[in-house]
Amino acid sequence: MYSQRITIQNEAGLHARPASDFTRAAMKFQSDIKIGPADGAARVSAKSILMILGMGMDKGTEVEIIAEGEDEKEAVEHLVALIQSGFGE
Amino acid sequence: MTLTGNPVSPGVAVGPLYVYRPKTMAITEAILRPEAVEAELARLHDVKAAAAREIRGIARSLQAQDPRNAKIFDAHEDILNDRILMEEVTRAIRDEGRAGDWAIQMAFDRFAAMLNRVDNPVIRERAADLQDVCARLLRLWHGVEEKGLAHLHQPVILAARDLLPSDTAALDRGKVLAILTEMGGAASHTAILARGYRIPAVLGIADLLAQVQHGDLAAVDAQTGTILLSPTDQELQALRAREASDRAEAERTRAFLPIKPLTADGRMVELGLNIGTGSDDELAYREYADFVGLFRTEFLYMSAPALPEEERQYSAYRNVLSAFGEKPVTLRTLDIGGDKAPKCLPLPREDNPFLGSRALRLCFARPDLFRTQLRAALRASVYGNLWLMLPMVSSLDDIRKARAIIASVHRELTEEGIAVSERYKVGAMIETPSMALIPDLMVDEVDFASIGTNDLCQYLMAADRLNPAVAEYYQLYHPALFRAVECSANAFAAAGKPLSICGELGGDPLAAAVFVGMGIRKLSMGPASLAAVKQMLSRLTTAQARALAQTVTGLSSAGEIEAYLKSKLI
Numbered sequence: 162m163y164s165q166r167i168t169i170q171n172e173a174g175l176h177a178r179p180a181s182d183f184t185r186a187a188m189k190f191q192s193d194i195k196i197g198p199a200d201g202a203a204r205v206s207a208k209s210i211l212m213i214l215g216m217g218m219d220k221g222t223e224v225e226i227i228a229e230g231e232d233e234k235e236a237v238e239h240l241v242a243l244i245q246s247g248f249g250e
Numbered sequence: 251m252t253l254t255g256n257p258v259s260p261g262v263a264v265g266p267l268y269v270y271r272p273k274t275m276a277i278t279e280a281i282l283r284p285e286a287v288e289a290e291l292a293r294l295h296d297v298k299a300a301a302a303r304e305i306r307g308i309a310r311s312l313q314a315q316d317p318r319n320a321k322i323f324d325a326h327e328d329i330l331n332d333r334i335l336m337e338e339v340t341r342a343i344r345d346e347g348r349a350g351d352w353a354i355q356m357a358f359d360r361f362a363a364m365l366n367r368v369d370n371p372v373i374r375e376r377a378a379d380l381q382d383v384c385a386r387l388l389r390l391w392h393g394v395e396e397k398g399l400a401h402l403h404q405p406v407i408l409a410a411r412d413l414l415p416s417d418t419a420a421l422d423r424g425k426v427l428a429i430l431t432e433m434g435g436a437a438s439h440t441a442i443l444a445r446g447y448r449i450p451a452v453l454g455i456a457d458l459l460a461q462v463q464h465g466d467l468a469a470v471d472a473q474t475g476t477i478l479l480s481p482t483d484q485e486l487q488a489l490r491a492r493e494a495s496d497r498a499e500a501e502r503t504r505a506f507l508p509i510k511p512l513t514a515d516g517r518m519v520e521l522g523l524n525i526g527t528g529s530d531d532e533l534a535y536r537e538y539a540d541f542v543g544l545f546r547t548e549f550l551y552m553s554a555p556a557l558p559e560e561e562r563q564y565s566a567y568r569n570v571l572s573a574f575g576e577k578p579v580t581l582r583t584l585d586i587g588g589d590k591a592p593k594c595l596p597l598p599r600e601d602n603p604f605l606g607s608r609a610l611r612l613c614f615a616r617p618d619l620f621r622t623q624l625r626a627a628l629r630a631s632v633y634g635n636l637w638l639m640l641p642m643v644s645s646l647d648d649i650r651k652a653r654a655i656i657a658s659v660h661r662e663l664t665e666e667g668i669a670v671s672e673r674y675k676v677g678a679m680i681e682t683p684s685m686a687l688i689p690d691l692m693v694d695e696v697d698f699a700s701i702g703t704n705d706l707c708q709y710l711m712a713a714d715r716l717n718p719a720v721a722e723y724y725q726l727y728h729p730a731l732f733r734a735v736e737c738s739a740n741a742f743a744a745a746g747k748p749l750s751i752c753g754e755l756g757g758d759p760l761a762a763a764v765f766v767g768m769g770i771r772k773l774s775m776g777p778a779s780l781a782a783v784k785q786m787l788s789r790l791t792t793a794q795a796r797a798l799a800q801t802v803t804g805l806s807s808a809g810e811i812e813a814y815l816k817s818k819l820i
Contacts, residue, residue, distance in 0.1 A: 181328050209334035
């Protein structure tokens with residue numbers, strides 16, 4: 162298992178297009194990947210756009226990304242970098 | 251017979267009704283025999299693949315002519331690929347033995363319910379996308395052909411219970427005269443599409459389908475939201491006349507909106523936008539305007555559940571400032587009062603709210619509000635060309651006091667290491683009679699000013715502009731108003747400082763002609779007025795405008811002035 166924390170930076174939060182970019186990126190990896198607010202217990206699949214939208218992660222939320230599987234380290238690092246880039250907004 | 255609904259896209263249309271009833275699929279509410287489960291799962295896999303192919307095809311074909319609509323189908327593809335959603339369907343088939351279409355319907359319903367519980371209305375809209383993808387999967391499951399609105403044989407008025415993105419993806423735009431639905435509001439997909447395609451639309455018509463017949467003649471008035479079924483000749487004539495004048499107006503807009511606002515003798519008059527929220531619709535006009543003459547900031551407070559924090563305000567201001575780049579954005583500080591207190595800011599009842607603690611006076615009484623807004627504005631100033639404007643100024647003391655507070659906020663930010671633009675301007679509105687009478691003294695205290703003709707007229711005429719009992723006493727063309735503008739124009743021209751008109755009269759072509767004749771070179775208005783004012787300017791030389799102004803200032807009543815202007819300019 163591998164995990165990292167990162168704060169959501171782009172204006173719209175993890176909604177709409179960023180959520181779409183995020184799940185499409187997550188699906189490239191084999192591992193089971195979960196995401197959720199760092200200060201809470203809820204974790205949802207990073208490969209489910211509906212669960213991510215349902216969580217409503219706004220700008221400023223610190224989230225934790227956890228992956229379990231063969232490419233777990235790559236997966237987490239890639240997704241963290243994606244969030245850090247602000248999704249090009 | 252007349253039906254009514256919510257008009258969401260303007261216009262008028264007359265034509266035969268086309269009642270669109272997409273087939274609803276009957277779900278197989280059956281439990282499978284264990285041996286049938288594998289085949290059902292395989293069928294799910296095939297149907298999902300077919301759906302993906304259809305969706306990608308639509309997205310591709312829309313990409314060229316309608317990229318915004320195409321994005322919706324990217325979102326549909328995301329939904330189709332949602333792991334958890336598909337696992338849910340698979341589980342229902344494999345572990346509970348439900349028929350495939352039943353499993354699909356149940357899973358989609360569950361997720362739609364989940365999305366509907368989220369606070370954010372943008373996310374709730376996604377429930378409609380879920381419905382659309384579900385309908386596609388069910389249609390493919392049952393092997394039914396996609397019967398779209400792509401091939402309409404004649405121009406029709408579309409009537410449906412609801413229109414999903416898939417229904418309208420291949421819409422034969424040229425043949426749709428108007429859209430009527432039972433469901434949907436101003437923010438629905440249908441409304442956005444109708445506005446984008448400039449098709450008149452009325453939504454939320456209760457029991458529409460029960461009351462109309464395919465082929466019936468209907469007349470739609472999407473200004474008022476009324477639909478006349480089987481209209482009389484008279485009704486038709488009236489509506490067709492409206493349709494013709496709407497078309498003429500649209501023609502004019504097309505012709506004049508994009509041109510430079512020059513008088514007939516080539517003099518530039520800067521035209522600005524009055525905006526209320528900085529929405530995409532408003533910002534879309536930015537290439538047709540030279541500046542923002544009035545950025546109203548009350549929207550941040552009006553329907554907010556709590557006072558808007560600095561971050562939220564900063565974000566909104568930054569958005570508008572960066573959208574306009576080098577073009578000045580005149581941000582008016584909070585201008586509300588006891589007459590229309592927002593929920594997040596309960597204000598004490600006053601007997602005369604328009605003469606009470608409102609706007610700048612309220613900001614002085616509530617420095618927390620004022621400083622928060624100023625901090626947000628000054629922080630945002632680095633992203634564009636900020637002109638801060640103070641409303642309801644009644645004395646030079648007000649201006650001096652406000653400028654001191656602005657300077658203190660600027661210092662505070664600098665001490666915190668936060669960047670503030672070096673070049674923002676500070677100005678005030680001329681809307682109280684006291685300021686209108688001393689523009690020569692005022693001009694030394696400000697970088698610029700703007701005349702708020704609505705409130706100025708109200709205070710000059712001593713008539714509440716919202717009170718129908720005294721509507722006849724609120725006279726926008728009263729000579730006093732024109733003289734006030736002339737006085738201010740002279741004072742500001744002498745000092746070489748910018749003066750604009752941001753009240754309603756600035757967007758009135760007749761009044762605009764007079765103002766230009768008085769030397770005003772900046773007029774700000776709602777986007778809908780830009781084309782008409784540009785047209786007026788193009789027909790007038792500055793000499794002609796000056797002659798108009800000279801005559802107008804000698805006339806003694808609003809009626810005379812109006813008659814004179816109409817005779818000369820229309």
